[in-house]
Amino acid sequence: MTKKITQQILQHIPIFLLAVFLIAICLLIPHQFKIAANSTSWAWIGIGIAILLAIILGTWLLNKLYKLNKYYVLIAILLLTIVPRLIWIAWIPTEAVSDYYYYNVIASYVADHNSWSTLQDQGILYYAPYFTHILNFSNLLSVVYKIFGNAYLVGQLYNIVITGLTAILLYIVISKRLQRTVAIGATLIFMIWPAYFMYSTLLGTEPTFLLLFVASIYIYMKMEETGFNLFWILSMAAVLVLMNLIRPLAAVILIAFIITALLLQKKRWDTVKKFGLVFIIFLVFTLGQSTINKLVYQIPTANSIVGYNVFIGANEKTGGQWSKEDSDTFWKLYQNPKLTNSEVDKELLNKGIKRYQVMAKNGGLFKHMKNKLVHYSDEGYGYSWNIYSQAPIIWDYSKIILQVSNVFLYLMLVLNFGALILAVCLRKVPMIFLFALFQLGFILSGLLVEVQGRYHIALIIGSSILTAWFLNESWSLLKRKLSRKQEELG
Template sequence: MSGFSQRLVLMFFLLLCGLGLLAGVIQDSFHGQAFLLAVVCLVLTWVILPRVTALLERMGAKRCCLLLICLCFLVKLAWVLLVQAPIEGDYATFWGYANSLATHEVIDSGRYIALFPHIFGYAEFLSLFLALFGSSPWVPVLLNVLLSVCSGYLLFQLCLDWFGQRAACGAILFWTFCPSQTMYNSLILSEPLYTTLMLAFLLLVSRLTACTKRVRMATAGVLAGVLLRLIQATRPIGVIWAIAVVLWLLFLALPHWQKGEGRALCSIFLPVMLAVYVLTGLLWQAHLEARIGEQPSTVPGYSLLVGFNQESAGCWNREDSDRLYQYSDQPGATAQWAQEQMKADALERITSGDIQYPTLIYEKLRGLLGSDDSCVGYLTSVVRHVQFFRLICNGYYYLLLMLALAGAVRLWKDRSGGACLLVPLYCEGLILAQMLVEVAGRYHYSLIPMLILLGWFQRQERLDQKLVRAFKRA
């Protein structure tokens, strides 16, 4: 049963990501050039990386990790020092609310947060540091650098546990030199925070698969539930991880049941995690309402309406945005009521018969997965050689997609039921969720570390040894 379920999950992952890659590559000649660059980089990766990781392996895991963490910090820091982006658009929204939360117990004009409650999570996180260090634009970008380093460290530890030291070195190097992730650090956005939180959650769950102690399982369940709530509060994807863990334990982790870990995970860890996640949700809602001065909405009506807008291919558009504010600005209207009206409009649009669903899904998949150059668009006012940066961002992203697809093929033969199966489950959950709501290229940010992890699912030491022997013979 677990083998069939695993193959089904991987088949679906290959279908979604393969179609996303294809949709991106064939959209025009420029993206075709980026794909050719990715192929060249793939060959260079096979040639160069085995030698680099073999040299790093001699240092030992701790020294190697420290060296690569320092390298990651220097690369990310250098970019934000060289490129200072203007605070505008969505980033100005985060910045304004964070400053207000840093100086007021109850903020003025909290309606926007009431309409989009996930904005509050990152804004409050940032406000803690603004209150401590002052209202300087350097605070959020330096936080982004530190969070990026934390994500790199977590990637190293995950790959070290799953695939060995060489794979861990390769993973953090791929993260360090990922151009789009590096460029996003110049902006004020929540992606670095929730990505770090979800990698911490994944590492926590992964290390529980070798544990049978009840107290430790219960403690980990509490911590996992809190992490899920923090992820959900920053970006509404915590529920995707919760569903992924349930599916993994019930259908994919059956080999662990024979050893006892699976029974302990299901009987102790899972109920505690879900209970804490639900309970903290009620506490978070009350805290949010107290800080913004009104009840936040619990209905994503606006996002659903935009997600099924055929003309905008599920992306932001002025018409739907204006409709939301028309509802919100009516006398006596609450955020909840406005979003409920948008939900009713969305259901009407969905059932109207005017939507060509195959075309819409394809366009949304291309918008979400087809390219990785949205970061360049946000920085055009401060970055020269825009086409060059677009090319390397897309080429690097296509390389990660190809490696992840190859990793999924290799994972097909694995029958351990390990926590690494949470990676494709999360990817599928996020992609499917985005097919229902508003999409944007930036929304696949959290998939980047997942692609890196999945790309290293291989007998990396064996592959490296074969390549090194081949180089020596040559």
């Protein structure tokens, strides 16, 4: 009995913490809403109702389509994800900028059979040997360019197709875990998420990361079903390692899997063996990444960018975001011939820790975290990166685009909070525990390092699932109450 109570308490702690963060974000993000001063609350309410009705109606229509033929819904999901994005890039052409510029340039040179050492000697790699995710994604992109054509547009099309595949895989995964209606609703929300819709048409790494993320959930479920199966264990390790090469968030996902398995699965020793092996493989590849990179690229690289991220994230003046001063500090260390990339990262990590120590001593840590949470939750990233990527045409539609993006986020936050409350009241916390744990892990890890609005893209998967689950459970409750009333009247 005591053991069962302890398990329930442990399951409810992440739910409570996530609920606190959702409330905090709802209270904080209005300070950074980029909307016109004459926008009224009625406009926001109207947009919110329209979005909610679109999600409900879309879910109902796709459910009807499924009943006609279960394969029709897969075709519909693929087309509804890809076609609107193709129309978007045709209507609003963009250029590769910032990191996306280096993805494109490096991939283009590699696709033309230039060696990595040549690119390094010519200065083309720039800061990529330190920010190794640039090398890794560019390497992947070069393969796409070799096959389909060496052009920026091909990179955009790659991300659009990857987003379509992610939508289909998300539907399949959630169908196995929860009800079909939840799977359809979650997939629809993912497909139409306004900020990510715009962002997924650019040359970012996030579409590939999200595909691997959803794939890892599928593999986790297979590991639940099959016990100690070496194929699925190695598959999980491989996907997590690949995910980490694109965006270093795989550790958050692995920890969520381990905690969920230990709390919810009965065969705990089996869980320890399975995920113990996954953890060891993941750790070996993570710690040996600089050596592996050197073998792949034949140039010295950093083992991680944790130091840089902590250093930037600890900047109290900017609220954990990039600054010219911090950039100059990085370049001074990076261009020091006496320091290796790993030593540069270590030095930046020490500087970042010292910043946090000073903040804690001066009592500014709480305010800093509050500012970081505001920046982390900024839903203007889709619009901003399109503008920054030389697409000024959307400036004319800025008011409505930003309104819809922000209302959509607010609606998701409120419905996610509702999902947590409903799960506790209905005693169905285990059904959503894994997805809530993902959300909590991403938020906590995000507050420790550099923050940007686009960094919360990882939250979209869990948020879509929680929202769809809440709507489905609410409808089921309403139907049961109406049915009971009819019985009483009858």
